[in-house]
Amino acid sequence: MRVAKSSSFFLPVLMIVSAFVAVVLLFPPIDASEPVLQDEVMAQVTATATATPQAKNDQFQEIKKEIDAKVFMYHHIGPLPDKADDIRKGLTVSEQEFEQQIKYLSEQGYKIMSFAKLDEAILQKQLPQKVVVPTFDDGYDDNYNYALPILNKYGATGTFFIITGKIGKSEYVTQDQVKEIFSKGNEIGSHTVNHPSLDKYRGESLKNELIKSKETLEAITSSPVISFCYPAGKYNQQTIDVVKDAKYKYAVTTKSSLGVIDLENLFEIPRYRISSGRNIEAMLR
Secondary structure: OHHHHHHHHHHHHHHHHHHHHHHHHHOOOOOOOOOOHHHHHHHHHHHHHHHOOOOOOOOOOOOOOEEEEEEEEEOEEOOOOOOOOHHHHHOEEOHHHHHHHHHHHHHOOOEEOOHHHHHHHHHOOOOOOOEEEEEEEEOEHHHHHHHHHHHHHOOOOOEEEEOHHHOOOOOEOOHHHHHHHHHOOOEEEEOOOOOOOHHHOOHHHHHHHHHHHHHHHHHHHOOOOOEEEOHHHOOOHHHHHHHHHOOOOEEEEEEEOOOEEEOOOOOOEEEEEOOOOOOHHHHOO
16 A cells, blocks of 8 residues: 555656656757847847938938039140130140149049039939049040040049030041040030020020030930030020920039039039139139
């Protein structure tokens, strides 16, 4: 009887102990020193969200209303022709002087770029602190012969405004030269078909000057043309409206620059007029 009672007592205890051991083996306790997977994932998500906040819709977000960007206006680059008049002299910068200017800008840390590259920098929110945009009006062949090699030498680019009705004519670039200028990373912009005073143009004649020149240049470069230059700085509100309708993004004037570009007024961008003897070091102070 005593044996029976002992057996009946220890058997349930043995079963309970066995069950406890099984539970411990199958479900070991969590080591507090090891991170829980869910906590680790949540930490990564939080870190990512903090590091990369959601972008706003405005393409110019975190860019000030006025950006620090100097726009230079050039015409002829190279030697003066014999018996050059005062107008031609005022529009000409020698090859040596032009190189001195580009070299100085490079040494001072300026990023020398076209409007197309400026546009990319703004959209990518990677606008350099110091920017110069050199522009070349009319499409003279001396721009190809003298300015282009210097820009290439210093890793710089610019915007070349071409009068499409002058392409291939004496003293102007050819179609192949336009292609080569573009192939070197420069921008080709429109300067109309015939270089008229646009403030006197209306309706279809105005549209033709703005749209046909754009289409011609886009056919040559196989690339969108986004920049425009008002001939002789002549324009009015109707001109601006047609420029916008033609899908340009930037338009330059002959107004004197203060060294900034107003991002809320990209169709009346002022420029520094660069003529022979202009001290750009003093100008940029």
